[in-house]
Amino acid sequence: MTMTHLALRQVSKVYPTNPPLHALREVDLDIERGELVAVVGPSGSGKTTLLSLMGLLDTPTSGEVWIDGIEASGLSESERSRARSDLIGFVFQQFYLLGSLTARENVATGMLYQGLAPAERRARADAALERVGLAARASHRPGELSGGEQQRVAIARAIAGDPAVVFADEPTGALDQASGRLVLDCLRAANQTGATVVVITHDLGLAEMFDRQIHVLDGEVSG
Amino acid sequence: MRERGLRRARRAAQDLGVDTITPDAQATEALPVVKTPKRARGIGRKRRRRLRPGDVLATATLGPRTRLVRAALSAVGIAIGIAALVALQGIPASQQAEFRAELDRQGANLIVIYPGHESADYNSPTIPLPDTAPAMIARIGPVESLLARRDLENVAVYRTDAIPLGQSGSIGAAIADGDPVGTLNVEMTEGRWFDQATRALPTAVLGQGAAERLGVGVGARVWIDNRWWAVIGVLGRLELAPEMDATAFLAPDYATQFYPDQPIASIYVSAAHGKADAVRRVMAATVNPANPRGAEITSLSDYYGAGAMIDQMFQTLSLGLGALALLIGGIGIANTMVVAVMERRGEVGLRRAMGARTGQIALQFVLEAAFIGLAGGIMGVALGAWATYLYTALGHMAFALPWWVVAAGPVISVVIGALAGLYPSLKAARLSPTVALRAI
Numbered sequence: 093m094t095m096t097h098l099a100l101r102q103v104s105k106v107y108p109t110n111p112p113l114h115a116l117r118e119v120d121l122d123i124e125r126g127e128l129v130a131v132v133g134p135s136g137s138g139k140t141t142l143l144s145l146m147g148l149l150d151t152p153t154s155g156e157v158w159i160d161g162i163e164a165s166g167l168s169e170s171e172r173s174r175a176r177s178d179l180i181g182f183v184f185q186q187f188y189l190l191g192s193l194t195a196r197e198n199v200a201t202g203m204l205y206q207g208l209a210p211a212e213r214r215a216r217a218d219a220a221l222e223r224v225g226l227a228a229r230a231s232h233r234p235g236e237l238s239g240g241e242q243q244r245v246a247i248a249r250a251i252a253g254d255p256a257v258v259f260a261d262e263p264t265g266a267l268d269q270a271s272g273r274l275v276l277d278c279l280r281a282a283n284q285t286g287a288t289v290v291v292i293t294h295d296l297g298l299a300e301m302f303d304r305q306i307h308v309l310d311g312e313v314s315g
Numbered sequence: 316m317r318e319r320g321l322r323r324a325r326r327a328a329q330d331l332g333v334d335t336i337t338p339d340a341q342a343t344e345a346l347p348v349v350k351t352p353k354r355a356r357g358i359g360r361k362r363r364r365r366l367r368p369g370d371v372l373a374t375a376t377l378g379p380r381t382r383l384v385r386a387a388l389s390a391v392g393i394a395i396g397i398a399a400l401v402a403l404q405g406i407p408a409s410q411q412a413e414f415r416a417e418l419d420r421q422g423a424n425l426i427v428i429y430p431g432h433e434s435a436d437y438n439s440p441t442i443p444l445p446d447t448a449p450a451m452i453a454r455i456g457p458v459e460s461l462l463a464r465r466d467l468e469n470v471a472v473y474r475t476d477a478i479p480l481g482q483s484g485s486i487g488a489a490i491a492d493g494d495p496v497g498t499l500n501v502e503m504t505e506g507r508w509f510d511q512a513t514r515a516l517p518t519a520v521l522g523q524g525a526a527e528r529l530g531v532g533v534g535a536r537v538w539i540d541n542r543w544w545a546v547i548g549v550l551g552r553l554e555l556a557p558e559m560d561a562t563a564f565l566a567p568d569y570a571t572q573f574y575p576d577q578p579i580a581s582i583y584v585s586a587a588h589g590k591a592d593a594v595r596r597v598m599a600a601t602v603n604p605a606n607p608r609g610a611e612i613t614s615l616s617d618y619y620g621a622g623a624m625i626d627q628m629f630q631t632l633s634l635g636l637g638a639l640a641l642l643i644g645g646i647g648i649a650n651t652m653v654v655a656v657m658e659r660r661g662e663v664g665l666r667r668a669m670g671a672r673t674g675q676i677a678l679q680f681v682l683e684a685a686f687i688g689l690a691g692g693i694m695g696v697a698l699g700a701w702a703t704y705l706y707t708a709l710g711h712m713a714f715a716l717p718w719w720v721v722a723a724g725p726v727i728s729v730v731i732g733a734l735a736g737l738y739p740s741l742k743a744a745r746l747s748p749t750v751a752l753r754a755i
């Protein structure tokens with residue numbers, strides 16, 4: 093049985109610049125639970141915007157955003173924060189690891205706002221690092237890790253809280269091919285354990301490896 | 316694993332209080348956009364998730380711990396401000412303590428009681444001090460010691476019985492009962508004051524002036540009113556009661572047999588430190604309850620007033636200077652926090668993406684600023700106390716630091732830090748997650 097997990101209904105996003113910028117135009121999109129989706133498209137086409145809306149980081153100018161059975165426009169700012177902490181994991185091109193914290197602490201910080209107890213956070217962090225193959229590096233600081241390893245720590249942080257959806261915005265953008273493959277493998281593993289995974293990528297070769305490719309062009313979505 | 320994920324997601328959705336409906340592509344297209352009713356949002360205030368205090372603290376101190384030097388440098392401003400405040404409070408306090416000690420040495424705690432007059436006219440008849448007055452005064456709590464003096468009129472003091480009458484050399488005789496050493500802040504240069512035994516024997520204690528003029532000391536005899544009196548002590552210079560310096564004091568119990576009805580000429584009272592005013596206030600009623608005019612009371616404690624005035628000026632000035640330094644310190648923290656928030660937009664974006672509420676971001680940075688302030692405050696109190704100590708040690712003064720200054724230092728600096736961090740923190744909190752994440 094498949095279920096629609098993420099859905100956009102006539103979603104538009106207009107940035108209030110001068111002149112106003114139509115980043116997304118009346119987008120309709122359905123992503124099933126457990127799908128592994130690549131989002132591709134030229135620079136400036138609206139990929140990051142799409143992801144921000146689906147990830148409840150931003151609100152659409154019009155239309156409905158559904159995630160995990162919730163329609164987001166009905167949520168307040170703090171309710172959306174809570175939904176992000178409970179339902180969603182993010183991975184960004186820049187890893188956004190806190191340099192003074194160890195890998196384990198960075199991963200544990202990902203669950204800070206979920207309200208888990210410190211011991212539980214640490215245990216889950218170790219488990220997540222194990223899943224991305226970095227158990228041995230748990231007490232290393234980001235400065236002591238390669239770019240690929242840092243990104244895998246970031247993935248561990250995104251999946252440690254057991255999110256329903258993982259969004260990754262060009263997670264391999266700053267990495268070489270080999271590291272990129274490893275990162276992709278980690279995301280794929282997260283998908284296999286139940287999460288819906290949506291990954292933006294410029295790398296068409298990488299996109300080939302996904303179940304489904306969504307093409308974004310000039311604010312219009314297809315595929 | 317998959318099942319667990321689903322369950323968790325469902326539960327989270329139910330927590331959010333929203334009906335979990337999966338939009339049907341066909342159906343929703345036809346439907347108007349229906350917002351979730353307010354009631355269904357269901358996330359009451361009580362369901363707001365709070366961070367544990369330990370987590371809040373760890374998060375708030377992360378920035379300063381990461382950039383220790385910067386945090387320390389921005390705390391220095393506050394530290395200097397608090398140090399200035401502490402030192403500028405502590406040094407006058409020490410000076411005042413010194414001033415008080417000096418006043419005490421000079422007799423600021425001395426009260427002298429003379430017989431009053433029947434009217435405001437000084438030529439009007441005097442009202443004798445009651446004989447019970449010394450005992451009554453001794454009962455006032457803060458009275459530490461006293462000395463009551465009865466002058467013997469027309470009683471001459473001689474070195475030998477050979478000197479003709481009328482050549483006394485203006486040495487007076489008096490019966491003094493009490494403790495001149497404690498009351499008048501004087502030492503015995505020789506011998507001792509009357510004790511239980513000697514006060515009933517034909518003995519005398521000489522004032523410094525009397526001893527010098529007579530050219531006698533302990534062991535000698537003096538000839539007073541046709542009797543020999545053995546000198547058992549010589550007082551030091553009576554700076555606080557020079558009128559008694561050239562006086563021979565006769566053993567009170569022994570002398571009273573011969574001069575039974577001498578009126579009290581004056582009573583010297585030494586009050587506990589700082590209690591002179593309080594003692595003075597109850598003195599008239601104590602000495603002569605029947606007639607408050609019956610005693611004339613003088614003291615040096617008026618100096619305290621002058622001391623307090625100087626103090627006030629010092630405090631106002633130092634408060635102003637300290638406040639200025641704190642303002643500058645606060646601006647330093649605000650500046651650090653503005654820079655920190657700008658630099659850490661990525662972190663702010665990330666935390667928002669991880670589910671931090673705007674309030675939690677604001678709190679993190681406000682507490683961070685307060686934390687820097689606190690560190691500055693503690694440094695400042697230590698620095699100020701040290702400066703005060705140095706100043707007093709160099710000046711051989713008593714070290715005094717009001718406790719409220721020590722307590723207020725960190726409190727003030729925390730408040731200043733938090734206030735300084737307020738604007739940058741609100742700026743960080745208002746940053747939209749997408750904008751924050753776009754930065755770098």
Ligand SMILES: Nc1ncnc2c1ncn2[C@@H]1O[C@H](COP(=O)(O)OP(=O)(O)OP(=O)(O)O)[C@@H](O)[C@H]1O
Nearest residue numbers: 107108109113115134135136137138139140141142
């Ligand atoms: N906050 C904003 N204010 C104004 N314009 C914006 C804002 N964010 C994005 N845009 C514009 O919206 C369009 C879509 O941006 P978006 O970041 O979604 O593109 P993208 O597909 O992710 O591009 P890239 O591949 O370069 O990351 C761009 O033209 C961008 O300049």
Ligand SMILES: [Mg+2]
Nearest residue numbers: 139140141261
């Ligand atoms: Mg982008």
